[in-house]
Amino acid sequence: MIAMELKILNEFGIHARVASRIVRCAGSFASSVCVKKEGEVFDLKTVLGVITLNAKYGESLTIEVEGPDEAEAAKTLEELFAMKFGEN
Amino acid sequence: MIGIGVVPGMAKAKTYLLDEDAFLDEKKIVDDPETEYQRFLAAKEVCAAQLEEIMKAMPETMAADSREIFDYQLLLLEDTGFLGMIRTAVENDHTNCEYAVTIAAQKYITLFENMDNDYLKQRTIDMVDISRRLNAILTGREQKTLSGIMEDSIVAAEDLTPSQTAGINRDRVKGILLERGGSSSHSVIIARAMDIPCIVGITRLLDQAVHGETVIMNGTTGEVTPNPTPEQIREYEVYAAKAELEKQQLDQYRKCKTETLDGAKLQVYANITSETDVTALLENGGEGVGLFRTEFLYMAGETLPSEELQYKVYSSIAKKLEGKPLIIRTLDAGGDKNIASLGIEKEENPFLGYRAIRYCLDHPELFKMQIAAVLRAGAWGNTAFMLPMIATIDEVRRTRAMAEEVQAELASKGIPHTATIRMGMMVETPAAAFDAERFAREVDFFSIGTNDLTQYLFAADRMNQRVTGLNSYFQPTLLRAIKHICQCGKQNGIEVDICGQAGEIPSLVPIWVAIGIDNLSVSIPSIPRVRKIIRETRKSDAEAVLEKVLELDTAQEVERFLGQQFR
Missing domain, CATH: 3.50.30.10 (Phosphohistidine domain)
Structure with missing residues (x-):
């Protein structure tokens, strides 16, 4: 399992379009992708999981990736967060 | 009611009556849960196909914003949490799938509604929408649209x-x-x-x-x-x-020139909120766009409009106007305009808070996107910036510096754009009104936002019914302030416009003529009416009336006096 800390860099937090992108990205890997926040587990492979996470600008998320392609999945997610999910 | x-x-x-209720579907117990779930899966496919169909049918300019909503709904259909809940209800509890859909949607709606996040609260509408669509397909009843x-x-x-x-x-x-x-x-x-x-x-x-x-x-x-x-x-x-009747009588005022009986020339612009308004503006004889409220671009979608989308909208409007001015007000977020996707926190005094230029200067990435889009659109027509809520000289200078920076970037990338940065400001804070002479040296034009100027001048919340009396455009103090602003503008050789509601109040139009306002930017349907009043006004007579008005002490006196003078 890979655990990493990623920050929400786009100013407007996770809205519908960003959520859609995260889900499409996480969903393309076999590994599970989750966030633990306040004792709850949010599945980043589902759009409602991402949305109900209620993550805001500047917030750091501890993301856990586990599975056969975890290294690649972690790397891709890291890039997606760093490029602010493709938002300008 | x-x-x-x-x-x-x-x-x-x-x-x-569109009284569909997603939660009407009654609970039934089914004998064969496996077949029942298959029925749901089939409905889900039809639902996805319908959503794709809607997205395809959308006009391109609308698509970027609205398409996102349906794209998001498509993902809801694949959401394992949502689907899992439906599956459990059908397979374990043997309920019919209509009921299962309803309960699953309701669970998320409750979850969203209990969150302290306005944006998430708005997401309930998508849960309602998707569950209604699914249930309409499942029951074979027609979905009312x-x-x-x-x-x-x-x-x-x-x-x-x-x-x-x-x-x-x-x-x-x-x-x-x-x-x-x-x-x-x-x-x-x-x-x-x-x-x-x-x-x-x-x-x-x-x-x-x-x-x-x-x-x-x-x-x-x-x-x-x-x-x-x-x-x-x-x-x-x-x-x-x-x-x-008024529409017919006003017909002749759609096309004629805007000038007074004694030959003083003005222009009647209109305020718009979207590209679709431009056709009506031209039909009504608008001589330009005096205020493009770009915040509606930001409100229309679930997400922020990209530079490309903004460029597309601005340039397309600029082309349609064929050289007539297009004054684009930069994002006026905050106050009474809550833009969910910006995630601005709730404030005690939003009108005095983190809004408009204050927010934009703090978010250069966002602001530069808009500036770039406006400069690029300038290659296609006569565009100008208008900065809202300016209270200090510094805000104007910082924006201009930012625009110059963006312009240099566009030039270095070889992207077509306008070489002139035409930058005006809204005069709506008492600070800007009081120091109008200084501000006039910094900008290319003034536009008086009478709605906000009035509420700030009298410190009276325009959303508060109890103080509406103070928020009167007939207040002599307001008229004197506007006269001062206009004089300062004239002394520095810049144009002065009015883009607030007061610009189209019939008995005040001659007063604006007398004060020397250059352009009145009004609502689209009012263009011919305002032009008619101007054409029936003699500026020298209006100046005589203005002189008397400025001697009056109360809004009631002004309103009564103007009523007598101009029917």
Whole structure:
């Protein structure tokens, strides 16, 4: 399992379009992708999981990736967060 | 019944009740859960196909924002949490899938509603929308939408979902009545964009409205009159006839020049909120766009408009205007305009808070996107910036520096753009009004935003009913302030416009002429009316009236006096 800390860099937090992108990205890997926040587990492979996470600008998320392609999945997610999910 | 009028105008038509309730579907126990779940999976496929279809049918400019909503709904259909809940209900509890869909949606709606996040609260509409669509498919009943309305109707609904408004038939939908819905909700934005009279916040509307019943609504006052008496119908008909007659009489004022009897020239611009407004503006003889409220671009979508989308909209409007000015107000977020996707925190005093230029200068990435889009659109027409809520010289200078930076970037990348940065400011803070002489040296034009200037000048919240008396455009103090602003502008050789509501108040129009205002930017339907008043005004006479008005002490005296002078 890979655990990493990623920050929400786009100013407007996770809205519908960003959520859609995260889900499409996480969903393309076999590994599970989750966030633990306040004792709850949010599945980043589902759009409602991402949305109900209620993550805001500047917030750091501890993301856990586990599975056969975890290294690649972690790397891709890291890039997606760093490029602010493709938002300008 | 009474609610809050959000789009003005009166209408009389039959009520079209959109009272679908996603939660009507009763619980039934099924014998064969496996087949039942297969039935759900089949419905899910049909649902996805329908959503794809809607997205395809959308006009391109609308697509970028609205398409996102349906793309998001497509993902809901694949959401393992949502689907898992439906599957469990069917397979373990042997419930019918309609009921399972309803419960699963309801669970998320409750979850969203209990979150302290306005953006998430708005997401409930998508859960309602998708569960209704699924259940309509499952039961084979027709989903009511606004595209299929064949006779003149006033739609009554709890709120309107994106699916319902996607193909709204604007020729038949004469008015919209909503039980819920704030002034910036999805449905209201659509109503405003299409100029359909709209009233929101009507308590127990769905209990009281009857499908097919004739109703009269007044989007200005918020009054709804079901089953009008012959007397009330006559009143409406008088209104409608007057509106129609006025329209005909004003026809000749669509095309003629804007000048006074003694030859003083002005221009009548209009305020717009979207590209679709431009056709109506040109038909009514608008001589330019005096205020493009770009915040509606930001409100229309679930996400922020990209530089490309903004460029597309601005340049397309600039082209349609064929050289007439297009004054683009930079994002005026905050105050009464809550933009969910910006995630601005709730404030005690939003009108005095983190809004407009204050927010933009703090978010250079966002601001530069808009600046770049405006500069690029300038290659296609006569565009200018207008900065809202300016209170200090520094804000103007910082924006100009930022625009110069963006311009250099565009040049280095070889992207076509305008070489001149035309930058005006709204004069709406007392600071800007008081120091107008200094500000006039910094900008290319002034535009007086009378709505905000009035509320700030008298320190009276314009959303607070109890202080509306203070917020009068007839206050002599306001008129003296505007005269001062205009003089300062003239001394520095810049144009002075008015883009607030006061610009189109009939008895004040001659006063603006007398003060020396260059351009009045009014609502689109008012263009011919304002031009007519200007053409019937003699500037020298108006100046004599102005002199007397400026000696008066109270708003009542001014209003009475002007009423006598100009009928």
